Amino acid sequence: RDRERERDRERVARMALDGAVRSMAALQRAWPRRHLALLLAAITLGGSVLKDALPLAESYFSNRRNALNVYFVKFSWGWTVGLLLPFIFISNYFVQRDVLFVARRIASCAVGTVVWFLSTRIFHIVENFTGECFESQNMTFLNEFENKQACRKQGHLWVGFDISGHSFLLSYCVLIIMEETAVMNELHKVEQKPGKATTVIIKTLFIALNTLTLLWIWMFFCTAIYFHDLPQKIIGTIFGISAWYLTYQFWYKKPFSPGLPPEIGNKNE
Numbered sequence: 039r040d041r042e043r044e045r046d047r048e049r050v051a052r053m054a055l056d057g058a059v060r061s062m063a064a065l066q067r068a069w070p071r072r073h074l075a076l077l078l079a080a081i082t083l084g085g086s087v088l089k090d091a092l093p094l095a096e097s098y099f100s101n102r103r104n105a106l107n108v109y110f111v112k113f114s115w116g117w118t119v120g121l122l123l124p125f126i127f128i129s130n131y132f133v134q135r136d137v138l139f140v141a142r143r144i145a146s147c148a149v150g151t152v153v154w155f156l157s158t159r160i161f162h163i164v165e166n167f168t169g170e171c172f173e174s175q176n177m178t179f180l181n182e183f184e185n186k187q188a189c190r191k192q193g194h195l196w197v198g199f200d201i202s203g204h205s206f207l208l209s210y211c212v213l214i215i216m217e218e219t220a221v222m223n224e225l226h227k228v229e230q231k232p233g234k235a236t237t238v239i240i241k242t243l244f245i246a247l248n249t250l251t252l253l254w255i256w257m258f259f260c261t262a263i264y265f266h267d268l269p270q271k272i273i274g275t276i277f278g279i280s281a282w283y284l285t286y287q288f289w290y291k292k293p294f295s296p297g298l299p300p301e302i303g304n305k306n307e
Contacts (some may be wrong), residue, residue: 058245209279
């Protein structure tokens with residue numbers, strides 16, 4: 039009797055897992071990847087117009103110290119790569135059974151890290167080049183500080199063109215997650231392949247990545263309606279969408295690249 043109860047619990051858990059994965063895969067099919075980029079652009083523009091025309095009352099999410107911002111958004115690239123790496127490794131090998139192919143695919147995370155690092159460095163240089171230091175209490179201009187780091191180290195305020203790093207990184211993370219999880223669009227073929235434990239891991243990571251995507255979109259929306267000026271958010275979003283487009287829609291389609299995620303069933307077995 040105890041065994042039967044345990045089997046029943048396992049069956050219910052498996053059905054819940056499969057149901058969640060099917061729903062999320064169906065949502066991905068309903069919103070093709072090219073439409074998602076347009077949606078993110080619309081959120082930036084619409085949210086920014088709303089912020090300027092009809093400022094919203096302060097809320098939990100308008101506070102930069104809210105838990106989601108402090109513990110998730112501030113480390114958004116780490117969260118994204120931390121889930122993408124095992125998902126890419128396990129799902130791509132599960133489909134292709136090719137170590138070299140998987141190694142190439144994992145290189146996409148290295149490319150993304152370079153994109154993240156270079157973009158944030160560019161943003162920092164622009165803010166330093168365009169900024170000035172002010173005394174934080176009465177906004178008196180202070181000529182002796184030539185960069186943000188020196189200015190803020192003394193407790194002053196640096197005012198420059200601050201391109202939205204959140205608009206850039208959250209849009210970029212959302213788009214690459216959707217690209218990499220496209221391998222689940224033919225879910226029934228995953229279920230037909232041997233390896234029960236592996237499929238559970240893949241599905242669990244898939245759910246975690248989709249949950250993270252929803253969080254990133256929500257915080258991207260909060261950035262649009264609460265923080266930064268319109269040009270700063272537009273430029274940040276353009277960086278994110280352009281980085282995705284130049285890699286997944288252009289370079290990764292070329293032979294000498296990390297390549298695109300596999301379509302399940304393409305490989306002859």
